[in-house]
Amino acid sequence: MKPRHIPALFLALALTTAGSSHGQVTGSQLPDFGDSSGSLISPAQEREFGAMFMRSIRAQTTLVNDPHTVNYVRQLGDRLVTYSDTPGYPFTFFVVQDPSVNAFAGPGGYIGIHTGLILTAENESELAGVMAHEIAHVTQRHLLRAYESASQMSLPTAAAMIAAVLLGAATDPGAGMAAASAVQAGNIQRQLNFTRANEKEADRIGIQTLGRSGIDPFGMPAFFERLHQSTRLYGNNVPEFLLTHPVTSDRIAESVQRAEELGRGKERNTLEFDLIKARLDVMLADSPRTSADKYQKLFKQQPHNVATKYGLALASMLNGDRATGKKLLNQLMAEDPDRIIYRTTLANLEMENDQTTAALKLFRDTLALYPGDLATGQYYTAALIQAGQADKARKQVLTMLKKPEAHTMTNYELWAKASSISGPQWETRQATAEVYYLAGNLPLAIDQLEQAMKMDGMSQYVRARIQARLEEFKRELLEQKEE
Ligand SMILES: [Zn+2]
Incomplete structure (x- = not known):
């Protein structure tokens, strides 16, 4: 699980x-x-x-x-x-x-x-x-x-x-x-x-x-x-x-x-860029072991490089050495306590350590600091599902989905997951339809919404919304076929 x-x-x-x-x-x-x-x-x-x-x-x-x-x-x-x-x-x-x-x-x-x-x-x-x-x-x-x-x-x-x-x-x-x-x-x-x-x-x-x-x-x-x-x-x-x-x-x-x-004198670099680059480098490595080894070496060469330290923290964590990961993240946060990427990485590490209460609190505090931050919101939703709090997860993801920039594959997948546990059945169909739609599979998206329409118990408002979306999908499929 x-x-x-x-x-x-x-x-x-x-x-x-x-x-x-x-x-x-x-x-x-x-x-x-x-x-x-x-x-x-x-x-x-x-x-x-x-x-x-x-x-x-x-x-x-x-x-x-x-x-x-x-x-x-x-x-x-x-x-x-x-x-x-x-x-x-x-x-x-x-x-x-x-x-x-x-x-x-x-x-x-x-x-x-x-x-x-x-x-x-x-x-x-x-x-x-x-x-x-x-x-x-x-x-x-x-x-x-x-x-x-x-x-x-x-x-x-x-x-x-x-x-x-x-x-x-x-x-x-x-x-x-x-x-x-x-x-x-x-x-x-x-x-x-x-x-x-x-x-x-x-x-x-x-x-x-x-x-x-x-x-x-x-x-x-x-x-x-x-x-x-x-x-x-x-x-x-x-x-x-x-x-x-x-x-x-x-x-x-x-x-x-x-x-x-x-003219010169404009911003050349940010720490955020270096952190994202280290993060991608670690996550895209052939194995957690490879990146842990690589960042251990790098860290010995440049112990004061913050991005290298973060890379080593993440690589250690993914390689199963959560003690080292936690130690390094705490050091980073002592210097720079409000940085989102440190906070969510530590919270995810606490989830892996089964420190669910501490992890969820860190996510909530981070969201209080940066309301609407999508990365934190997504991790928080996933953590809530993992912690058996699908109802809260569902509310969290529905709040995020009010913003157009949140209409991503990951969020629809989180919505589908959360609602399959704690939401009405038609809502899982709605969410799954959006996943298929973004994946480019209109027939499956339509099938999901048609199944939703056959279900009882939804409000007239929800029914009208599903109907409208279904018609949009069908119109698009028809246009594709006509061409
Ligand atoms: Zn060009």
Whole structure:
């Protein structure tokens, strides 16, 4: 019953390639996405296409669900968007569990960042530089050409293919799609390879965004320069990012000049970045043993490095040495008592130590300090379920779900789990339907809601809500079939 490790719940919610239907749906056309001359697709169409793209991404790869990592990347992204040219545009940031150095922008403002890129970046300004660059590709509408070349396909096929190309799966036609689609994928690939003019524009706009956000604008050229250098070192092993975003010395020189105009003295790094990087490094290691060994060595070399200490605490805990983990976390908290990531890590460790009361109290205190913090809320919900308090867990997750940014796979799974123990049956169906929906499986989502509708005892209000959601799903499925 009791999960062995926390990551089992949060990192490995793997949704691997389900036999998708590339090539089965063909024929009619995408909605008119406009042309390169500048006419725009309607925001509603773009949102719908974006949501479809995101579901294809989920069906084709593994996303990182670690609450702290997800939270961190979303908050950094939101900060950049606030200072971009289109602060009102609805961006969504997500992290792909993939060691290659890559980041990409898809339709509808969906921006993916590979774990390999986070682990390669040396500081927050480098990561922010790449993100600001991707945001600019979206705001400057550089993806329109890719939409155009996709316009001969059905909407779901185009979404799936753009996802496959961006994830790098299409470079091996056997892996991501049927051979018949390889030619179309090639076309999309070419359209997704931004032109040099696009790249320079994304650099220029992105650097402005960095500067306005108070983040060191040199982060962007610094990271690109390092990628550029690495191509010389690794020969054919070109970082994925450079395939879609060709970097030239000329371009780097230009961005350095722009960064200089904005001046130095802006924020280069945060402790939070270093902690997230250490956390990902530990969680993605081949085994807890490997990372415990690695961080023991690192800690001997740099005993005063806080992120290394945190990495060792987490690695020790995952490796079963909870005494060391607890000792180190207490030391970290003595210096910096309010840091969320320390508090939740310690609370999770106390859960593993069967110190449930202390753990739940630490979660509650942290939520009192940071009301609405999603990472803490998710861990607290999971801990409540584990502690046999599913009713409280259900209330906690329902409170979180009032916020749109909380509409994540992990939260719907927690909702399904909590309500299956303590909620009405139809609610479990509702929650499970949302899980299937996000996973890109409309028929199963519809089936769950149809079963819910057959149940008795719900209020008219709940019935109307389920009915409305069911109709939305059915409409979407019909649209897919028509295309
Ligand atoms: Zn680019």
